[in-house]
Amino acid sequence: MSILLHEVNKSFPNPPTQVLTNISCEIKLGEFVSLVGRSGSGKSTLLYIMSSLDKATSGSVKIGGEEISSFTQKKLHQFRNEHMGFVFQFHYLLPELSAEENILMPARKNGLHHQKREYAHYLLEQFGIKDKINRLPKQLSGGEQQRVAIARALIMEPTYLFTDEPTGNLDTANGEIVMNIFKKLNLEKKTTIVMVTHDPDFANSATRQIYLSDGKITSQAV
C-alpha cells in the first residue's frame, strides 16, 4: 500500500496562489521520509494531500493503487481510522480527559477501548509517562502532552504516521525522545512515517529526505 502522487497541483483561490506544482513522488511501505523546505514552501500542504486530509486541485493521489478522490466519505473515515495516525504541532488533546482516556479516544470510536487499554499502558511506559496516566492535559508539561498525542496517534497501530513539526515546540531533550520513538516504530513495527520538519538533524534521522522549494520537489533521493 504505497502512496503514489502523480503530477499533483494545489492552488488556493483566495488570494489566487499556486502552492504545489507538479509533485510526483512515492512513499513506499515501511519508509521513514522527512519533508524539508523553507517556511511557505508547501510542506504542510503536501503532507495534508498525501494523507487524504486535503484534496489536490489536479493530479492523482493513490493509496494501494486506489485513487483517494474515488473513496466515499465513509470509506475515507474508516481508512483513516484504521490505517493512519496524525501528530501535529498543536495536538488538541481533549482537556477534560485524562492522558489514558485521550490515548484511547480513537479506539473508543470503534468500541475497541477495552482491548486497547493494555497497549495504551505499554505506550505510556515506553514514552516514560506511565506515572502520569490519570492526569489531565493541563497537569502535564508540553513535552508530556506531545507524547500523549503521539500515543493517541499510535493506539490503532496505524500503517502510516503523518506528522507536522512534531518537535516544533519541544526542547532538545524532548525532541530527541520523540525522534527516538519514531525511529523505533519505523524499525520495529515497520510503521511508514512521513514527517515535516525544519530541523536538519531530525530530517536526517529519517531514511530519506524530500526537499521542497516554492512548491516544487528539488530533490528526493531514493
Ligand SMILES: Nc1ncnc2c1ncn2[C@@H]1O[C@H](COP(=O)(O)OP(=O)(O)OP(=O)(O)O)[C@@H](O)[C@H]1O
Ligand atoms: N488557504 C490558503 N489560501 C491561500 N494560500 C495558502 C493557504 N494555505 C496555505 N497557503 C500558502 O501556501 C504556501 C505553503 O503553505 P504551507 O503551509 O504548506 O507551507 P509550509 O512549508 O508548511 O510552511 P511552514 O514551515 O511555515 O509551516 C504558503 O505560501 C501559504 O501562504
Ligand SMILES: [Mg+2]
Ligand atoms: Mg507547515
